[in-house]
Amino acid sequence: MYKIAVLPGDGIGKEVIEEALKVLSAVSEKYGIEFDIKKYLFGGSAIDEYGTPYPKETEEACLESDAVLLGAVGGPKWDDLDGDKRPEAGLLALRKSLDVYANLRPAILFSSLKSASPLKDELLKDGLDVLVVRELTGGIYFGDRGTEKIDYGYKAYDTEAYTTKEIERIAHIAFKAARNRKKKVTSVDKANILDSSRLWRKVVNEVSKEYPDVDLNHQYVDNCSMQLIKDPSQFDVILTSNMFGDILSDEASQLTGSIGMLPSASLRGDKVGLYEPVHGSAPDIAGTKKANPLATILSVAMMLEYSFDRLDAANDIRKAVNELLEDGYRTSDLGSGIILNTEEMGDMVLKYLKR
Ligand code: NAD
Ligand code: IPM
Ligand code: MN
Secondary structure, three states: OEEEEEEEEOOHHHHHHHHHHHHHHHHHHHHOOOEEEEEOOOOHHHHHHHOOOOOHHHHHHHHHOOEEEEEEOOOHHHOOOOHHHOHHHHHHHHHHHHOOOEEEEEEEOOHHHHHHOOOOHHHHOOOOEEEEEEEOOOHHHOOOEEEEEOOOOEEEEEOOOOOHHHHHHHHHHHHHHHHOOOOEEEEEEOOOOOHHHHHHHHHHHHHHOOOOOOEEEEEEHHHHHHHHHHOHHHOOEEEEOHHHHHHHHHHHHHHOOOHHHOOOEEEOOOOOEEEOOOOOOOOOOOOOOOOOOHHHHHHHHHHHHHOOOOHHHHHHHHHHHHHHHHOOEEOHHHOOOEEOOHHHHHHHHHHHHHO
16 A cells, blocks of 8 residues: 655646546556555645645655655745745755655657647657756755845845765766666756856766766756757756756756646655656646646656556556547647547546556
């Protein structure tokens, strides 16, 4: 019996989680895997109820679980709160409390979605399969920050800092992942300016000596964001810091057709993991049933693979998604086809899983 804490969160987070839970229950039935699933308040919804985005009860449940499945948090209702009281601060606290420093964000183009990608066909002839390995519990997200009154107005600051140890452990994750893929790591930094990036580059070079079978190159983040569009097939694994990984993964997601397709797994090197779509709570479409639930459903597949060692069930979900896309079913973010709403897309995944 696997214990899963489910945090639907806010906006479309709640909508896509419902569809992911249907899929989990279908997998449970098909494969005879038992799940103990409970939902907890998190993000803005928890602020409304308890005055805090990551209540003690939610934290305790997450720490006791085998895996955590999250929708998304945030929204205009909570945008004017102090930084440390916002829904997003709860998300950082959740990641830190689980110590999930390794965020895997696979950007894979399903072949039938080529026309949904903004890239020209010729750039996609070899497909697109990039794994962004994003450091998740350090860097500027967690460094010193503050706002001080000065003579004229204020001074506000945020600090990017990395330690050798933090860089080493995320680099090992990237090199190990590359070993099972095309054996290429592109480490992305801003080492022409930042001390933290110069340490990053030095440590990554050191770690790479333990992986002589994996090619390593370095790119500055500005160049990488351009190269992703110019020649995405050069990439296999992108290894980068918390903030650069946040930005580059949104960019990579659009190359696959929509941010509504990108799942993620956040791990700490053992079986416990946090699984969430890369996208946010999308206040602009919340309540319209337009949200694409596939990123969250594919996050469930990552949970089955990484936390429960069930690659069979994980690949079954991926196959169902691939087949229904091949047959022309789409949510509206994916362009033209047979357009389904959020629930209908969830039901379609169930139908293909049962075939
Ligand atoms: P967003 O990812 O929520 O939305 C960006 C754009 O993508 C919007 O136009 C949205 O409609 C579209 N989109 C996102 N997910 C989609 C889906 N599944 N199907 C179809 N279209 C989709 O980013 P944003 O607008 O910058 O942020 C909105 C809120 O979400 C903010 O409060 C932000 O802080 C929060 N956020 C939370 C997370 C998270 O919880 N992990 C991630 C990103 C943003
Ligand atoms: C993401 C989000 C979060 C991040 C925000 C909401 C804190 O953008 O998961 O990509 O920046 O990590
Ligand atoms: Mn993001």
